[in-house]
Amino acid sequence: MKIHKLIGSTLLIVLTTTFIWGQSQVTVDFSASKSYGNISSLDRAKFFNMHATANSFNQEELSYLQKLDVGFGRSFGAPTVGNKSIQGLMSKEQHMKNIQKSRSNYLKYKHSPINLSRDLIYTSHPTSEHGNYGFEWKGLNADYTKEVDYVVTEFKELYGKKEDGEVPLPKFYEPLNEPFVHTTDIKGAKAEDVRLEMSRFHKALAIGLHKEVPELKIGGFSSAWPSVELWDFRHWEERMKLFMDVAGAEMDFLSYHIYDGKNVTGGDSFRTGSNAEAIMDLVDAYGAIKWGQPKPIVFSEHGMTRPDWQGTPYSELRDWKNIRSYNHQIMQFMDRPDQILKVVSFITGKAEWFKTPGNDPYPWVILRKVNGKYEWTHLIKLYEFWKDVKGNYTDIQSSDPDVLTHAFVDNNKAYIVLSNLELHESKVDLNFKNLPNVKSLKIRRLFLANGKPNLETESISTDTKELALRKDEAVILEYTFKKKLKQNKHLTLTNYYASEYLKPIEDKKPIAFEMNKVKPNVERASLKLGIARPLDKSLQANLTFNGQKIDFPIDWKGYDQADRIKTGFFGVIEVNIPSEMIKENNFIKLTFNENGGRVSSVKLSVLNN
The missing domain is CATH 2.60.40.1180 (Golgi alpha-mannosidase II)
Structure with a gap:
């Protein structure tokens, strides 16, 4: 409350x-x-996945995960174009030899767990701090023909069914993982220029892959930090909106990461609840305005993250904090099954690459070493809870x-x-x-x-x-x-987005929105208002729907966001609308009593019978 x-x-x-x-x-x-x-039924493959491949586990471990119907979500196995092959130090012939060698190794172990990972997301590290990497800065208005050719060749020749057998093609491709937080890794370039070129790079890859490997879905930009409301939404303008404007039309999906985390006082802070809804609705609203409908979404990571967790001893309480975030967020994502293509909870395998002086486990592992043997952490309980x-x-x-x-x-x-x-x-x-x-x-x-x-x-x-x-x-x-249940009534949920978004809130000035072409036979309806306000301003507003006054709620999903000192409140407040008020064309007016903030999105969710 x-x-x-x-x-x-x-x-x-x-x-x-x-x-x-x-x-x-x-x-x-x-x-x-x-x-x-x-979408009328639960697709478990969308929602119950971990950030690992099947190769991370032995047969006994793998069998248990299969019993729980756990999917494998993401791999840093994408082509890395920021290496010597793109710098002109590898011939096309040598590249093909390398591909054939990799293909032969896959086929040699064709009964291995890799073949359980057909729906993987492939990505790569964006910059050179990880050795082979996904993006090479070449200046503004760069030509990415070589990079596109390299990536297309790898996906086309390494994967797929050929005379020598089949190597499963990954289903999704995110060229770069969380690239915009690495723009400062590139010395001598402005961050805004790097973001622009990374977006152009995505677009070029998408055009090439759609032509040559159309069954592979490409998207991005796997945003690490979707604090879209920062600096009066300048963060939105300079990051996600920029990417959508430059590359979005060519993307099969948009991707970003929803994480709970740490606030400025060191306590836990939460996107779970209204804040996550506001981020999702802002992206969707702009997509609907720009393309007539929102883009599909991939959540290639989600959960909870705190930088002060790494290098600390294993904690059962920390496992709970992770589980709490995974579970609440999955419940929210399940409200969008027609739009979401895949959700990957940030739960890793054994993370044997993670080394600390105290041999502390990576905070998100599902298996940790105890007295020389691997044991399940409590994170397995997420999948045990949802089994069947x-x-x-x-x-x-x-x-x-x-x-x-x-x-x-x-x-x-x-x-x-x-x-x-x-x-x-x-x-x-x-x-x-x-x-x-x-x-x-x-x-x-x-x-x-x-x-x-x-x-x-x-x-x-x-x-x-x-x-x-x-x-x-x-x-x-x-x-x-006692008997099979027959369902003789069917309801369909449809979302309608206003034709405008990100409207400023001014003292006692009505803010108007329209929602048109709404289908008849309404069972229930709700208005979902994305609102950004300074913490010292009231969230209460006078609301009219088609000229009739509607009581404004004092409750919303999640907590009050009082710890979001830097950003203020940013969340969705949902208002139930009587079904008899819904018309084909609908008019909404909101009036606040104080200046400050914005109405970021307006969505009418209608359940028709």
């Missing part, structure tokens, strides 16, 4: 008392399946934006997933519509206790209608019905 700069301490006390101790209502209609665009969950998306809604929800129906099974973003325990009432006869009910809980992650599963009463969720806890209710 959040209350951001409301007037009057008495009102604050009353509202705090009312809402913190009130119960959330979660309503599930088991008879109503739901589609996001044309599958089925059709099913209609579910929560009265509290801090209780994230999903529901899935599969034959005679249903899975209800809840994740608590509140900073305290949350009580949840379960309201069911069209609940069939229940044979059994199990609950799976993932939570922090005694300083470490705990995963518990038990059978509970089939009449359970109330749950208490610990801070950051996630639960899965697994229902087994």
